Amino acid sequence: MPDRFSPEQQAAVGNRVLCVHHRRRRVIALALASVTVAWLGVLAPAHAQEFPSQPIKLVVPLTPGGSNDVLARTLAEKLSGLWHQSVIVENRPGASGNIGADAVARAPAGGHTLLVAPNNVFVVNHSLSPRLEAAKDLAPVTLLGTVPFVLVAGSSAKVGSVKELIELSKSRPAGLSYASSGIGSPHHLAAEMFRSMTGARMTHVPYKGGAPAIVDLLGGQVDVQFGAINQLLPHIRDGKLKALAIVGNERVPLVPDVPTLAEAGVPGWQGEVWVGLAAPPRTPPAIIERLNRDVRKVLAQPEVQARMADQGIVLKGSTIAQMAQTIEDDTKRWAEVIKEANIKAE
Template sequence: MRALQKLLTIIYAAALSSSLPSFASTDYPNRPIKLIVPVAAGGGTDFTARLLAERLSAALAQPVVVENRPGASGNLGVQQVATATPDGYTLVMPITSFPINPNLQKLPFDTVKDFSPVILVGTLPLVLVTHPGVPARNVGELITLAKNSKQPLNYANSGNGTTAHLAGELFNRMSGIKMVSINYKGGGPAVTDLLGGHVQVYFSTIPPVQQHIESGKLSALAVTGTERSTELPQVPTVAESGLPGFDVTAWFGLFAPAGTPLAAIKRLNTELVKILAMPDVQQKMTNHGVQPAGGTPDALGAYLVRDIDKWGKVIREAGIRAE
């Protein structure tokens, strides 16, 4: 796996340093930019994309137009960008399954070779929540309960192969337990059944369950990132709760077609770094459960390669198959 990761990183470096269409950086952009969002309007992905598009339009003095292209688990819109002219005028912000899908599906594009990374937009930690009827108030107690229970615990997920699903399987593998996964078509039905006590555990993004945590209808045991969440600062991480190294963080990144001129990538990255550092932008993203990120294009490329490798291992070990 390390050899594969090294090879993919080399591919990224080669793509970014190869002979690309040239133009003076001062010429870009001179017309509107299209930002493809591969989900329907509404929701965290769409909100984040529109927030960045608004600020980027002002910074570039050119319209950045968001176009929603839902379908095929987010792959329809992504494919459109993979085959677009690599001139800096077509971008995509894939959904959080972007690094997972290559391990589950035969895709009409190459997730690594067909895109030029621009910037890591933001990260989305999950929170491990349980129904209050589950007699466990921390990760250690949950693991002990699962090991000693005559009937296996079950956990909801928001769809086969989603981050919520893989979080549960990684938790199983690292803790030595075997909770049973119950598939739902989206996070809404999963939360509804968790509130009703029909399932016991769920790895959720924070906004859909925060009010239920605050009201006591759900118990928050831990967050899944490497640091505590600003939205739930009193809740420890899974890693500090007894499973060191546990890290499940969904993310949004901005990509262009492979071969996009470096001058365009650099201009976009420079402006977006500034935008993501704006206090009001950070507050608005945080309110939607997204922790603003930033960094270089190379950093996003490495992030993608790492997660493809990481989730591929979890998927193979858990025997997960595309539905």
């Protein structure tokens, strides 16, 4: 420094230079921190977009061959091509879907293990079985579609209409027996609602799956069944089972001559059997949204629509919020049926 400055002045100037230097370092550090935070914010969504990072498993809590299984295998085929990852279907039947649902509920929350299941798994089972507390927290992804149910009579109940069925049930001391795929299953709940609405005398005979129930229905061990149209249609066409009514608000093109329950003399029916997709609890929202978007894209494909229509399945994708609301509404609706019929878990 020039000699005209005193030592004290030189020291003051030096201090000011150091302060400026420290302020600059602090500003640079803050700027770098801001850039780092912004960069991490970019990386977080990018990480979510990396899904799926490994093979995906679609768990169907029912036996192979049913509506849920057919739909899951179609999804697996299309999603595998979309995601460039293997998508496999694993059937884990038992306890009206409880075993498979509980397995998914306890799986890692990364979106690589998913559940394809009917509505009873989401709205009924956890109410019937206290041990399924985890399953009630499954994360909704999307509704997949509805499965028309049909009321059929076997050879042991020689009736030609719903009215005749109700009359026959009241004329027999023990009433009629009806088959289901298990306690709390859609087959069971539909029959109990029918019994409540009509006063028909009916006794429940639960099976471990829809296939063995149909075998005994064909063999005359049980009288009637409410079941999925795609499983019962071959036997209806062969004349081995008599289709009495469609359980829903509209007729089904596969059996156009079969009336709805309302047309058959049972007005006021509410509720339909639907299939939904869910993920384990605590699955990141970004992954749930990705799943919803990609699955709905598959459901909208004309080829998939046509393939499922041949099975009697009506595809209906939904938002995450719509599925959550459907679960809430149906839980209230079926709670009344469960209470009235005094349905207990196995």
